[in-house]
Amino acid sequence: xxxxxxxxxxxxxxxxxxxxxxxxxxxxxxxxxxxxxxxxxxxxxxxxxxxxxxxxxxxxxxxxxxxxxxxxxxxxxxxxxxxxxxxxxxxxxxxxxxxxxxxxxxxxxxxxxxxxxxxxxxxxxxxxxxxxxxxxxxxxxxxxxxxxxxxxxxxxxxxxxxxxxxxxxxxxxxxxxxxxxxxxxxxxxxxxxxxxxxxxxxxxxxxxxxxxxxxxxxxxxxxxxxxxxxxxxxxxxxxxxxxxxxxxxxxxxxxxxxxxxxxxxxxxxxxxxxxxxxxxxxxxxxxxxxxxxxxxxxxxxxxxxxxxxxxxxxxxxxxxxxxxxxxxxxxxxxxxxxxxxxxxxxxxxxxxxxxxxxxxxxxxxxxxxxxxxxxxxxxxxxxxxxxxxxxxxxxxxxxxxxxxxxxxxxxxxxxxxxxxxxxxx
Numbered sequence: 430x431x432x433x434x435x436x437x438x439x440x441x442x443x444x445x446x447x448x449x450x451x452x453x454x455x456x457x458x459x460x461x462x463x464x465x466x467x468x469x470x471x472x473x474x475x476x477x478x479x480x481x482x483x484x485x486x487x488x489x490x491x492x493x494x495x496x497x498x499x500x501x502x503x504x505x506x507x508x509x510x511x512x513x514x515x516x517x518x519x520x521x522x523x524x525x526x527x528x529x530x531x532x533x534x535x536x537x538x539x540x541x542x543x544x545x546x547x548x549x550x551x552x553x554x555x556x557x558x559x560x561x562x563x564x565x566x567x568x569x570x571x572x573x574x575x576x577x578x579x580x581x582x583x584x585x586x587x588x589x590x591x592x593x594x595x596x597x598x599x600x601x602x603x604x605x606x607x608x609x610x611x612x613x614x615x616x617x618x619x620x621x622x623x624x625x626x627x628x629x630x631x632x633x634x635x636x637x638x639x640x641x642x643x644x645x646x647x648x649x650x651x652x653x654x655x656x657x658x659x660x661x662x663x664x665x666x667x668x669x670x671x672x673x674x675x676x677x678x679x680x681x682x683x684x685x686x687x688x689x690x691x692x693x694x695x696x697x698x699x700x701x702x703x704x705x706x707x708x709x710x711x712x713x714x715x716x717x718x719x720x721x722x723x724x725x726x727x728x729x730x731x732x733x734x735x736x737x738x739x740x741x742x743x744x745x746x747x748x749x750x751x752x753x754x755x756x757x758x759x760x761x762x763x764x765x766x767x768x769x770x771x772x773x774x775x776x777x778x779x780x781x782x783x784x785x786x787x788x789x790x791x792x793x794x795x796x797x798x799x800x801x802x803x804x805x806x807x808x809x810x811x812x813x814x815x816x817x818x819x820x821x822x823x824x825x826x827x828x829x830x831x832x833x834x835x836x837x838x839x840x841x842x843x844x845x846x847x848x849x850x851x852x853x854x
Contacts, residue, residue: 434582434772440559441588445739445756447543450551452764460551465558469544472716473536474615475500480838482754485761498538500643505628507815510701518818562597564733583774584735591683592741598732611722613672616714620667631702634807638704639670669707689719722746731778743789751792768849788841
């Protein structure tokens with residue numbers, strides 16, 4: 430087997446890419462991570478790590494660091510156009526019996542943790558991207574936008590919904606993207622409302638404006654004792670969320686932030702509450718994100734020596750809340766299958782997909798419940814959503830509405846990396 434079979438180019442340095450690089454290095458491969466951005470992407474929104482993904486982080490030895498970065502969100506309120514809180518619910522009611530094992534943290538925190546765990550063992554190439562792929566007898570010859578061509582044994586596309594590797598190796602994005610007729614933007618703003626571990630939502634039919642602020646990142650592993658909470662302060666930063674439904678697709682360039690911000694100004698021009706202030710802050714935000722709420726559905730995630738991972742292969746959409754967990758679990762499974770097959774992609778790639786696909790499909794199916802909570806389409810549905818939230822504190826059964834999420838989050842059998850190869854530690 431050519432020596433290049435153990436060299437792996439990973440495109441994307443968000444969550445899936447660094448997680449895969451960690452396991453590949455640990456299992457005896459030589460990963461190289463290429464990232465289009467000039468530096469690690471900081472900021473971002475709150476993400477969930479659930480079920481099997483928590484176990485993966487534990488096996489990496491990173492779970493204590495992840496728990497130190499938890500958001501500790503405690504309340505969710507629904508506000509009217511004047512700002513009056515019409516409904517407030519204790520988020521901790523929705524634990525689903527996990528005993529606090531699942532973790533919510535900011536995407537930027539998890540990205541930094543994964544990068545710090547790999548930066549001394551893995552070559553990272555920032556400010557570059559894959560331009561072309563050519564499979565040869567020795568591997569895959571990769572042409573980059575900036576750097577000189579290089580040959581790798583394998584190439585992994587972990588570069589998100591708009592994956593360059595997927596487009597290059599499998600064809601146009603439109604063949605695989607399934608739009609859900611919704612769009613979402615998340616960006617950082619000052620916490621001018623003084624929100625303390627709270628989410629506040631304001632809806633009209635088909636549109637949502639939200640603000641939330643997580644706990645300050647104190648570096649502790651466990652929640653502070655009650656007497657310490659007052660000293661922890663209020664996070665000066667908040668995240669704004671703008672989401673809306675659309676009857677027809679809205680064309681936009683994923684790299685043109687100015688045009689995306691104009692879409693938001695047009696769609697939300699007549700919204701009340703804090704919306705005018707948030708629209709004014711768009712030009713000054715340090716971490717603007719806008720995209721369609723979409724899924725990626727493919728018949729196969731690999732072709733030759735190229736394989737896809739995370740959102741590039743099977744984006745479940747933000748409405749599922751499971752994209753990060755799928756990325757972490759997929760990275761672990763792919764690395765284990767490659768190690769067990771001694772780098773033979775012809776064996777490893779099908780096994781990776783066979784183990785992951787049922788798990789992915791269950792998690793992609795969660796989007797229906799997420800859309801109903803965040804973006805009710807009519808005033809009666811808005812009223813019903815608010816009534817269900819009011820009843821949640823009184824009816825224990827309602828606090829277990831997320832049990833389907835837990836089943837999906839654990840619907841995969843993790844391989845044992847220690848048994849995969851003699852390289853494992």
